[in-house]
Amino acid sequence: xxxxxxxxxxxxxxxxxxxxxxxxxxxxYFNVFDAPREKLELLTALNWIVLSFIxxxxxxxxxxxxxxxxxxxxxxxxxxxxxxxxxxxITDEDLHYVIRNWFYTRQTNNAxxxxxxxxxxxxLAVIAFSKPVAFRETEAGTEKFQKRLFHIGGALLTFFVFxxxxxxxxxxxxxxxxxxxxxxSELPLISMLIFYTYLFIGIALVLxxxxxxxxxxxxxxxxxxxxxxxxxxTGLRGEVMFPxxxxxxxxxxKGVPIKTHTLVVLMVLFLIATGIVKNARVSGDYGxxxxxxxPLNAVAEMGGSLRPxxxxxxxxxxxxxxxxxxxxxxxxxxxxxxxxxxxxxxDALEDDRLLxxxxxxxxxxxxxxxxxxxxxxxxxxxVFFVFFATGGLMAFLDSRKSTVKSDIIQGVLLVPLFVMVRxxxxxxxxxxxIGWLVVALLFYIAYRKKDTQNHFAEKFESR
Numbered sequence: 178x179x180x181x182x183x184x185x186x187x188x189x190x191x192x193x194x195x196x197x198x199x200x201x202x203x204x205x206y207f208n209v210f211d212a213p214r215e216k217l218e219l220l221t222a223l224n225w226i227v228l229s230f231i232x233x234x235x236x237x238x239x240x241x242x243x244x245x246x247x248x249x250x251x252x253x254x255x256x257x258x259x260x261x262x263x264x265x266x267i268t269d270e271d272l273h274y275v276i277r278n279w280f281y282t283r284q285t286n287n288a289x290x291x292x293x294x295x296x297x298x299x300x301l302a303v304i305a306f307s308k309p310v311a312f313r314e315t316e317a318g319t320e321k322f323q324k325r326l327f328h329i330g331g332a333l334l335t336f337f338v339f340x341x342x343x344x345x346x347x348x349x350x351x352x353x354x355x356x357x358x359x360x361x362s363e364l365p366l367i368s369m370l371i372f373y374t375y376l377f378i379g380i381a382l383v384l385x386x387x388x389x390x391x392x393x394x395x396x397x398x399x400x401x402x403x404x405x406x407x408x409x410x411t412g413l414r415g416e417v418m419f420p421x422x423x424x425x426x427x428x429x430x431k432g433v434p435i436k437t438h439t440l441v442v443l444m445v446l447f448l449i450a451t452g453i454v455k456n457a458r459v460s461g462d463y464g465x466x467x468x469x470x471x472p473l474n475a476v477a478e479m480g481g482s483l484r485p486x487x488x489x490x491x492x493x494x495x496x497x498x499x500x501x502x503x504x505x506x507x508x509x510x511x512x513x514x515x516x517x518x519x520x521x522x523x524d525a526l527e528d529d530r531l532l533x534x535x536x537x538x539x540x541x542x543x544x545x546x547x548x549x550x551x552x553x554x555x556x557x558x559x560v561f562f563v564f565f566a567t568g569g570l571m572a573f574l575d576s577r578k579s580t581v582k583s584d585i586i587q588g589v590l591l592v593p594l595f596v597m598v599r600x601x602x603x604x605x606x607x608x609x610x611i612g613w614l615v616v617a618l619l620f621y622i623a624y625r626k627k628d629t630q631n632h633f634a635e636k637f638e639s640r
Contacts, residue, residue: 191235191304198224199297206290206557214286218263221289225252225260228300236575237309240437241429243591244303244571246422250598251299255292255548257480266473279487284494288486291560295548298561302568308576323388323581325623330384331397333619337377338404344371345411354412358542376592378404379420380612383588384619386427387581409450414479419595427588430579448472482599486549488540493553500554503530508606533601545601585616 202224205212212220229249236242258280261267279285344350348367350357361368378401385397405417428434435443449472493499507530514522525534532553536545551563574587589612593605 187235188304188307191231192301194231195228195297195301195304198227199294199301202290202293202297206294214281215263217286217289218259221256221293222260222263224293224296225256228296232300232303235304236307238429238575240440241425241434242307242575243426243429243587244307244568244575246426246429247571247591247595247598248296248299248303250419250422250595251547252296253476253479254482254599255480255486255546256296256483257476257478258483259289259292259480261473261477261480264473266471267477268471269474269477272474272477276481279484282487284490285483285487287490288483291486291490291552291557292483292548294557295551295560295564298564299568299571302565303572306569306572306576308572310576310578319581322623323390324393326384326581326585326619327388327390327393327397329619329623330381330388331400334378334381334385334397335400337374337381338400341371341374341378341404342407344374345407351407351411357411357413362542375416375420376608376611377615379423379592379596380589380615382420382424383427383585383592384616386424387430387584387588389428415596415599419598420592423588423591423595426591427584430584445472448475482544482546484543485536485540485546486552488536488543489549489553492539497553499556500530502554504532504550504554505602507531508603512607531601531603533603536601544599546599547597547602550602582620586613589613589616 201220205217205220229245229252232242232245232248233239236245239245258276262280267273344367345357348360348364350360361371382401385401389398401420405421408417425434489497507528510520511522511525511528514520525531526538529535532545532550536543547567548560548564551560555563574591577583577587590609592612593608596608597605
């Protein structure tokens with residue numbers, strides 16, 4: 178049964194409304210009408226709210242669709258600061274101090290315009306290509322296979338959470354976000370180990386979320402909760418938020434996990450916790466004066482992913498040439514060069530196509546942005562078309578028939594794509610391949626266990 182009827186009228190209305198919003202977005206960008214900064218911020222905040230409403234009523238699964246959850250993550254990290262500032266909601270002086278040198282510049286005005294263009298392209302594709310699909314029903318004959326995968330995923334999650342805790346407590350990372358950043362920069366081996374620990378925690382949470390059924394133990398979710406609490410205390414939020422968002426996508430494939438009012442309460446509590454964590458991120462520990470429970474301060478701090486977009490606009494103005502897609506190709510080429518002697522593999526620190534490296538060298542550890550990557554590759558038009566393609570991909574995933582195997586494969590794909598919301602594309606292909614290889618092995622183990630059990634049962638019965 179579908180969550181809602183395939184209402185063509187609602188879809189047509191949604192496309193029409195998005196085109197109207199797109200018209201003013203492009204008109205403002207090309208100075209067809211005057212859009213001073215205050216007006217631009219307010220219109221951008223309204224853009225986020227209106228587009229969210231349109232998607233929530235137009236998408237077959239509403240707010241529990243992959244497309245909507247990804248859109249929300251994209252908006253929070255690129256529009257959160259604009260929204261909070263547009264209503265005068267930033268009460269944290271530390272935040273004002275941090276953004277004072279870049280947020281009020283002409284380049285940031287252009288960055289806000291580009292965010293609007295990206296959101297329009299994404300929303301238009303999502304509505305145009307989404308199709309109704311039934312919630313997943315129990316697959317006959319797979320109950321034992323599913324339960325085995327649930328426990329395999331839970332064991333994997335428990336193991337890598339243990340690895341994470343062992344690393345941060347043995348190195349002292351847990352003491353503050355400043356200590357975390359210092360150790361990550363000084364110990365490359367530890368940095369790589371913890372980086373892949375995050376990846377495997379995300380993959381394991383996908384397995385648990387997809388295979389969970391009513392009546393199963395919630396122990397593995399509690400294990401992730403332990404990771405979330407310690408990681409949050411350390412000052413890590415994306416490392417908790419993105420796997421949680423993907424888990425929400427996977428639970429949404431099976432039905433509405435929680436009521437809307439419960440979700441709202443949880444989101445407010447999350448924002449309050451994030452506001453407290455913000456102090457650790459900005460000042461390095463919890464001893465500063467910026468401790469706040471104002472949810473808009475948390476939204477504003479997360480919206481700092483607008484900064485990389487402002488930076489790449491500065492790069493372009495200073496002569497940085499458009500990459501024309503090479504930052505998307507470079508990760509594939511560098512892996513192929515490991516097996517093809519004819520391909521030259523430039524040292525990562527000297528490869529200007531690896532934008533995670535370039536931004537680190539030019540600015541420091543400010544993360545990155547898929548909107549910034551689209552812009553530095555293809556310019557303004559590229560922002561629209563890259564996010565139109567991204568929306569098409571999310572709509573395609575939403576429209577696939579839900580099965581245990583297909584949902585796990587999709588979830589593993591989504592983990593690095595969600596992480597990319599505030600990072601460069603560089604690591605995405607490798608993470609997807611690693612994830613798919615891991616789940617292929619786990620599928621084999623689960624099936625092998627089934628075959629072994631059947632073999633012993635047959636031998637027993639023959640006696």
